[in-house]
Amino acid sequence: MVSLRERKSRASYTDVAQGLEDLSSGDEGQAGSGTGAASGSGSGEDSGSDNDDDEDKGDTSFSSGASSEFRPDSTSPDRGKGRALPTVDSPNDEDDLIYDEVEDDDEENIDPALRSMSMTHTPGMDFDIDMGMGMAMAGPSRKALVNQRQKRPTQTITRSTSIPFPLSSASQPTHGQSEIYLLDLAYREAIRQSTLNMTFQNPVATRTDKERHNDRGKDQTRLHGTDAFPPGHPTPFSTRLLQTPTPDARGRSPAQEVEWVDESANRNVGPLERKDKRKKDGWSSHSRLTVGHPWELWRGEGWWPEMYLGAGGDDAEGSSAVASGKREDWLMKEDVRLGLGDIGTYKVEDMMLLNEEEAELYLPTPINQHGDPWTTCYVGPHDQQVPVNFEMFDSKSFAETNSINPRIGHTFFAGGPIWGMDWCPYPASRAAEFGDSQYLAVSTLPHIDTRPAMYEKWPRTSHGSIQIWSLRPGFSVAVDGDDVMNGAGFTGTETGGMTCELVLCVQGGPVMEIRWMPLGVWDDYDLSTLGRKDTPVPKLGILVAVQLDGTISFYPVPHPRFVKQELPSPPIYLRLDEPLLRLEVPDASCMCFDWLTGTRIAAGLSNGHVAVWDIFDALASGDSTTLLPSIYTTISGTAIRSIAAGRTPPSDDQLGSEPIYLVTGTHDGSCILLDLRDPLYPVELSHSRVPCMTVGWAQQMASPITVDTDFVVTAIKVRKSGQGRGHHLSSHRGQVWGVATSDYHTMLVSGGTDGAVILGNYHTGFYRNRKMPLVQERLYEVDYNATTGEYRILDDILPEAISLEAASSRRPAASSRRGHNEPPSHLLKTGAWSPHVGIHQVVWNNGGGLGKAGWVASGGASGLGRVEWVEGRWRDGIAAAVV
Structure with a gap:
């Protein structure tokens, strides 16, 4: 017979955290007694009456958790925690020693906090569990337990007297030994409750997805009111x-x-x-x-x-x-003159005019996959489209291609992928003297397969071209060669529309980006002296181009109407071997540029630097050998892909000071704001996982415009309330190549690799309720058939309203499973678009005055470009009261 041994608590294990010692129940003095209070039976005799049954079953006995075999201060090799070794010899002594060694190894991995709790002396009642019936019975008396000394218990669990029986369904772990069963039930219940609270939400506090979505959709007017408005x-x-x-x-x-x-x-x-x-x-x-x-x-x-x-x-x-x-304190934009009126003027006899064969070396090669010198494009209503062949320099009005299109405009073919476009800043009063003509500069790559490599400079002898297109009202008149006021320049029948009147044949490689000098470089003319041989041809403007030889070149553009017409029909091919001025950095290529003022230019370089030049003196003298940047600073570790000047005065009392902000987009996906007063510390506005191919500046908001990872055009506030906050303006399905803003209105146009040109309004990002959809209009969309090599233009598309979740490729909060509430197929985003459909450039007409501000031009990889008149509409056709 083996007597029930008492377990002594180890002194170093009895330190219990403050407030937890009260979780033990009962009197510690009763832990080892065999009285009814300790055993849970009515008397010792009642317990003893069950001795025979317990001995026959030999099942399970429950100790009180206090055993004298646990002697931590003993030098005996048999000390340890776990099941106590018997005090008399038995055949199972060797097995018990092995069992104790295993438990000693397990003890080393126990958390100290758990160990301190597990060794706390806790009195409890002894229960027997009938494993067959699952019923609890009163524990045996001390005498009965002594009779069971030779029988090893199969399961030992300590229970607290203060915990009801349903919590006693614990058992030994399946894999290895665990000491969780040594903890008092109150501790284990606390652990279980904390685990449930961390794993499952409280059903009472749970809100539905719709409620959370509505809370996030608070109207911005409640937060900022008119303070957030531009x-x-x-x-x-x-x-x-x-x-x-x-x-x-x-x-x-x-x-x-x-x-x-x-x-x-x-x-x-x-x-x-x-x-x-x-x-x-x-x-x-x-x-x-x-x-x-x-x-x-x-x-x-x-x-x-x-x-x-x-x-x-x-x-x-x-x-x-x-x-x-x-009025006397300001000049109109068209009245500003820079004093460069006589720079870059030529006489007709001094110009190098080329014929069509000589100009072929400079022109793009519009050869499709069948070897034809034209491109085929399907135009018209979406269900009644017909193919039209466009040869180089061809153009067609919208009335010819799609009679149901409510807008006025033209489609033209430049012969190669269009990368540069800009409207000529010419006074409206002067344009009226020549049939109200407007001029658009267009630059192309030689072919769709031409893929310029980054950091590679083409030879200076490489050829390139810049096309000068005119846009005239659609009418036909007989023009007398002496009647300059009606559009003199050549005699014959003049037809309105889009016409390529002049091609500049230049050296230095193809042109990737072009911009006219923005202010006052056009020449005055005297109508009485026109036609004389010694009279210089007046200048239309000075065109600045980024070429693949890594330079920024300045080319004078003569007025096409005053150039002697030697060819049967336009265009005129003018060869310009050397520019007026060339800006170059020896160890880098110029990637992009923008105008800070009329004579101050900022350029982004392939080495991650920004350079700012003051070019007035060098342009006036024609000597650029000593011209150095006034600012040269690094802002990125990768090439700068796009740049925009923040043309906003530094403060309300500094209207004559130069602008101080530059916004740049880099190939590592960063949009960076640079304060030119402290150029050593650029500020990163945003960062995405795709290159930032374009940036812009909204003058009415004094805010930069960029594109995020989801190809959503976003305006970022940098002043006053809501600083650093972005407002979604329009959404594309692919990378955005270009954005355009106007000095006269808040309409924004963007073009991307998905072949779409999208119109938005950057005021809507400020007054639109966040729960309201994003409203935008696709002006047109280009598709490409890779099998036939033909294009298609769709331009009868209604305005669309898409949710912000669909615009940003995110499912709404109510969606719990993949495949539900997905954006419609025509809004799915991807970076894998055909290079044939991309729209590379979009630009508003900022140079023709307020009356021409609705003209927008766009073009892309297909070589097809479009100019169209765009203006907004009032809701329900009723105009609001305008102050």
């Missing part, structure tokens, strides 16, 4: 149209009358009050908009520091007055 143009004056500038069906625009509004006339209204008034007016009127920006809301003139002439007087106290909006 203040509009940065000048203390504005100009507005008094009648519609919309062209008629033949493309003719009515004569425009522009009103000057002095917003500083009230001396009691300062810059802050003036901006608040603009915000409130914009908030009230823009709730009536659908897509776009109606002409009634267009405002000029933008801001350039050269436009500001001075403060214009003193205030009542005799101190210097704040910025004035009086």
